Amino acid sequence: MNDILFNIRHIRQRITDACIKCGRNPSEVRLLMATKTVAPDRIITAFESGETLIGENKLQEIKEKYDALKDYSHEQHFIGHLQTNKIKEIIRYNVDCVQSVDRQELAIKLNDRLKRERRNLDILVQVNTSGEASKFGVSPDKAVELVKQIAALDHLHIKGLMTIGLFSDDPEETRPCFTLLSQLRQQIINLNIAGVEMKELSMGMSGDLETAIEEGATIIRVGTAIFGKRVYPDSYYWNEQNPNQS
Numbered sequence: 001m002n003d004i005l006f007n008i009r010h011i012r013q014r015i016t017d018a019c020i021k022c023g024r025n026p027s028e029v030r031l032l033m034a035t036k037t038v039a040p041d042r043i044i045t046a047f048e049s050g051e052t053l054i055g056e057n058k059l060q061e062i063k064e065k066y067d068a069l070k071d072y073s074h075e076q077h078f079i080g081h082l083q084t085n086k087i088k089e090i091i092r093y094n095v096d097c098v099q100s101v102d103r104q105e106l107a108i109k110l111n112d113r114l115k116r117e118r119r120n121l122d123i124l125v126q127v128n129t130s131g132e133a134s135k136f137g138v139s140p141d142k143a144v145e146l147v148k149q150i151a152a153l154d155h156l157h158i159k160g161l162m163t164i165g166l167f168s169d170d171p172e173e174t175r176p177c178f179t180l181l182s183q184l185r186q187q188i189i190n191l192n193i194a195g196v197e198m199k200e201l202s203m204g205m206s207g208d209l210e211t212a213i214e215e216g217a218t219i220i221r222v223g224t225a226i227f228g229k230r231v232y233p234d235s236y237y238w239n240e241q242n243p244n245q246s
């Protein structure tokens, strides 16, 4: 368990250093712990060290960990691909924010369900900034249109944008993805769309969080660098072709 505490301290230091380097206040950047495949006792260790924000990719894992985590005050985001047939349960499990809204059909169905339950939900719009077919997200040239469409849905509150950048050992190769997301945010802010907040930029992971922070990230999502390597390949979570999605 000590490894988790050590790793969190290390990540916090990386966040602080990156912020200082580009003149930002470290309090502007939230650390979201990507907890896919991580057992509740390990997540609780992180909570006890003061962390409060987690993200899961699959409804099934939210369900499995719900009872073990429910007595620990925390915020849960959904960061995986969301199928429309899982909407009811995502809402039932009180997810605080769905970061992965990437198509109008999903937004409309989410909104319909929320309306029926007289509830609202914070969301981010996920953009595919790397152009890779294997990644989810609306394409950058359709992002503004999607934001406008979602803005008309009363029960969804847009808080910003999210992206999974290009995977590379060299963060400089990923930087253009982050720059693009940041530019899109500015473009949307300039449009002044009623009901649309563009506070959050969720981008950057274990290997490229410094670059993401330099480009304006307000939420970084870190898994491996806190909890260690996962057994499942990431394609298990991210590939459209996978029949076991969510």
Ligand SMILES: *Cc1c(COP(=O)(O)O)cnc(C)c1O
Pocket: 034, 036, 057, 079, 080, 164, 205, 206, 207, 221, 222, 223, 224, 225, 237
């Ligand atoms: C797993 C995951 C992360 C964290 O990735 P690491 O490389 O383990 O830090 C970030 N975002 C999403 C959407 C993820 O699924």
